[in-house]
Amino acid sequence: xNQTQLLRFITAGSVDDGKSTLIGRLLHDSxxxxxxxxxxxxxxxxxxxxxxxxxxxxxxxxxxxREQGITIDVAYRYFATPKRKFIIGDTPGHEQYTRxxxxxxxxxxxxIILVDARRGVLQQTRRHTYLASLVxxxxxxxxxxxxxxxxxxxxxxxxxxxxxxxxxxxxxLHDVTCIPLSALNGDMLVERGDNLPWYHGKTLMELLETVExxxxxxxxxxxxxxxxxxxxxxxxxxxxxxxxxxxxSGSVAVGDEIIxxxxxxxxxxxxxxxxxxxxxxxxxxQSVTLLLDDEIDISRGDMLVGAGRAPQVAKELDAxxxxxxxxxxxxxxxxxxxxxxxxxxxxFSQLDYRVDVNTLEQHPISTLHMxxxxxxxxxxxxxxxxxxxxxxxxxxxxxxxxxxSNNTVGAGMIAARQ
Amino acid sequence: xxxxxxxxxxxxxxxxxxxxxxxxxxxxxxxxxxxxxxDSIVMLRLAEKAFRPAKFPFPLLHVDTEHNFPEVIxxxxxxxxxxxxxxxxxxxxxxxxxxxxxxxxxxxxxxxxQSVTLLEAIDEFGFDACLGGARRDxxxxxxxxxxxxxxDEFGQWDPKNQRPELWxxxxxxxxxxxNIRVFPISNWTELDIWQYIARENLTLPSIYYAxxxxxxxxxxxxxxxxxxxxxQPGEQVEILSVRFRTVGDITCTCPVESTARNADExxxxxxxxxxTERGATRMDDQTSDASMxxxxxxxxx
Numbered sequence: 001x002n003q004t005q006l007l008r009f010i011t012a013g014s015v016d017d018g019k020s021t022l023i024g025r026l027l028h029d030s031x032x033x034x035x036x037x038x039x040x041x042x043x044x045x046x047x048x049x050x051x052x053x054x055x056x057x058x059x060x061x062x063x064x065x066r067e068q069g070i071t072i073d074v075a076y077r078y079f080a081t082p083k084r085k086f087i088i089g090d091t092p093g094h095e096q097y098t099r100x101x102x103x104x105x106x107x108x109x110x111x112i113i114l115v116d117a118r119r120g121v122l123q124q125t126r127r128h129t130y131l132a133s134l135v136x137x138x139x140x141x142x143x144x145x146x147x148x149x150x151x152x153x154x155x156x157x158x159x160x161x162x163x164x165x166x167x168x169x170x171x172x173l174h175d176v177t178c179i180p181l182s183a184l185n186g187d188m189l190v191e192r193g194d195n196l197p198w199y200h201g202k203t204l205m206e207l208l209e210t211v212e213x214x215x216x217x218x219x220x221x222x223x224x225x226x227x228x229x230x231x232x233x234x235x236x237x238x239x240x241x242x243x244x245x246x247x248x249s250g251s252v253a254v255g256d257e258i259i260x261x262x263x264x265x266x267x268x269x270x271x272x273x274x275x276x277x278x279x280x281x282x283x284x285x286q287s288v289t290l291l292l293d294d295e296i297d298i299s300r301g302d303m304l305v306g307a308g309r310a311p312q313v314a315k316e317l318d319a320x321x322x323x324x325x326x327x328x329x330x331x332x333x334x335x336x337x338x339x340x341x342x343x344x345x346x347x348f349s350q351l352d353y354r355v356d357v358n359t360l361e362q363h364p365i366s367t368l369h370m371x372x373x374x375x376x377x378x379x380x381x382x383x384x385x386x387x388x389x390x391x392x393x394x395x396x397x398x399x400x401x402x403x404x405s406n407n408t409v410g411a412g413m414i415a416a417r418q
Numbered sequence: 419x420x421x422x423x424x425x426x427x428x429x430x431x432x433x434x435x436x437x438x439x440x441x442x443x444x445x446x447x448x449x450x451x452x453x454x455x456x457d458s459i460v461m462l463r464l465a466e467k468a469f470r471p472a473k474f475p476f477p478l479l480h481v482d483t484e485h486n487f488p489e490v491i492x493x494x495x496x497x498x499x500x501x502x503x504x505x506x507x508x509x510x511x512x513x514x515x516x517x518x519x520x521x522x523x524x525x526x527x528x529x530x531x532q533s534v535t536l537l538e539a540i541d542e543f544g545f546d547a548c549l550g551g552a553r554r555d556x557x558x559x560x561x562x563x564x565x566x567x568x569x570d571e572f573g574q575w576d577p578k579n580q581r582p583e584l585w586x587x588x589x590x591x592x593x594x595x596x597n598i599r600v601f602p603i604s605n606w607t608e609l610d611i612w613q614y615i616a617r618e619n620l621t622l623p624s625i626y627y628a629x630x631x632x633x634x635x636x637x638x639x640x641x642x643x644x645x646x647x648x649x650q651p652g653e654q655v656e657i658l659s660v661r662f663r664t665v666g667d668i669t670c671t672c673p674v675e676s677t678a679r680n681a682d683e684x685x686x687x688x689x690x691x692x693x694t695e696r697g698a699t700r701m702d703d704q705t706s707d708a709s710m711x712x713x714x715x716x717x718x719x
Contacts, residue, residue: 004426005429076562087605103582228442286424341443
């Protein structure tokens with residue numbers, strides 16, 4: 001059986017940066033495009049009077065988009081090489097679609113930020129990078145595209161990289177790789193090409209295949225939100241009482257002491273049950289069923305945590321919130337907060353400031369509009385068990401739901417309290 | 419197991435189990451669609467992994483076109499019985515008798531009409547969530563659909579007004595009369611499915627594997643000769659070694675030439691194939707570039 005890993009990445013850039021061409025090229029050169037797809041886009045290219053096959057058409061999904069010639073939502077693409085399986089979250093570059101980028105970025109290991117070599121680091125490059133840092137994407141690739149338009153100039157590439165690295169460092173991004181490429185000609189994507197002999201780093205595909213992702217999840221702190229309590233109550237499994245869930249971070253072994261939050265009661269892991277047999281040890285992000293030594297009251301929404309660093313248990317929290325709805329936030333209203341497996345009512349007690357995603361300046365606010373990113377404080381009806389987002393994405397993230405419309409209207413990342 | 423030996427199949431499996439348990443915990447009255455096809459057989463195994471040693475917290479539902487290959491229905495019945503799970507079958511024939519489906523001609527493809535019977539079943543049982551085995555790699559409209567896909571009271575999908583879906587925090591809330599379609603294997607590809615079938619040693623209908631069959635060549639596709647798809651004047655019947663990549667309505671499901679007799683041989687073929695699953699095997703997706711999107715807007719899966 002093959003032992004390939006899964007890597008999720010996003011691509012961010014404007015329509016003009018050649019993003020769709022880059023994705024089309026990755027799919028095409030890794031032989032992930034099928035003949036019928038190629039024949040469909042060849043027909044469309046010809047219908048639109050284009051000479052060559054437009055690889056960007058591969059990522060155009062919906063009828064509405066094809067009519068307007070723009071990408072309006074997050075689309076997911078899949079390809080695999082012998083080393084890895086990849087999921088691409090393709091997000092549009094328009095300013096009004098911050099929410100789409102945050103959505104796709106929330107599950108990504110890596111972000112490819114595209115710039116046009118002729119135009120260098122733009123306001124939108126900073127915006128995309130800020131959003132990637134906000135959502136805590138561990139690995140960033142600056143793809144300096146259209147190198148063919150600047151005569152494959154090493155000087156141009158280095159000055160763009162220098163400017164970008166300085167900006168990324170301000171945001172606390174540590175793993176940044178800059179790659180010069182031409183998506184149109186295929187230079188440095190899958191093949192090295194002959195045009196960039198001065199560049200000795202990895203091609204984009206080599207980087208995607210080798211970037212170390214095994215340690216992206218917090219490996220220290222065991223966090224296990226209980227999803228579902230399994231009580232078969234059959235003769236065969238009369239006393240079976242298993243707590244089902246997915247390990248968000250850390251690991252657990254038989255015999256480990258665990259603490260049930262928010263009650264604070266303690267017990268010991270008796271068994272780690274799976275369909276394929278019992279395990280001695282399980283790690284994030286495995287889905288397992290835990291059996292405990294003691295009969296204590298545990299239900300969905302509770303969290304089993306390790307005896308090490310404790311999470312916070314509180315009814316108040318500070319967070320960075322991205323507003324996703326066309327209806328502005330109403331501070332007088334109660335909303336629902338879904339955090340791990342617990343859903344509770346909440347109120348926004350304080351709106352501190354909004355961050356201008358272009359300049360990173362802070363502005364005072366009285367409400368939040370779609371695509372706004374703000375620092376807020378919340379009061380929650382039931383206590384939540386959480387970590388700050390930077391140390392644990394699984395227990396530091398939440399969504400806000402409008403009870404009247406049932407829409408998902410906000411996405412939050414819990415901040416460490418000063 | 420350490421995170422280094424956690425393969426892409428392990429990652430996909432764990433994500434799917436997490437989704438199934440969220441549905442069980444948060445939806446009042448879910449159902450799992452089960453047709454006897456390979457994706458729904460993978461879904462059954464995932465449900466076993468999610469809920470055993472208990473029973474599934476939902477029934478299985480098959481919207482039966484009655485245009486099925488007999489091998490598929492036999493496997494459907496066998497698996498439901500082996501697992502001891504409740505299987506509800508609702509037939510398009512009943513909708514036709516009721517007059518809620520009006521066919522233009524008797525032998526047309528019934529895939530598009532499944533929406534009607536599905537919505538009637540949702541209404542009859544009051545299901546608020548239907549688990550389905552659709553995958554995003556199948557088709558470009560699906561590539562943009564959420565894992566938890568909200569449908570209005572007419573079962574319709576509005577691609578421009580989808581709920582944002584972040585992290586693994588799924589919004590399962592619906593008003594009365596509305597429902598959600600949930601796709602736990604959204605992120606799986608055809609190759610992943612076959613690798614999983616091989617790894618888990620799953621039982622599939624025999625027509626997924628190479629067998630000799632009478633076919634005719636029609637519009638660049640291989641059409642199986644059946645009582646619903648008879649030979650047309652001027653066509654030459656050939657006997658070829660073929661297998662089915664999908665097993666939908668007989669009238670619009672075509673096999674591909676193959677000699678792959680087990681999952682491992684299919685994996686080898688799939689890894690090197692040059693045509694998409696639906697492109698090779700579905701006549702109904704070739705009518706226009708936006709066929710699937712239009713059907714989904716009408717309540718299709």
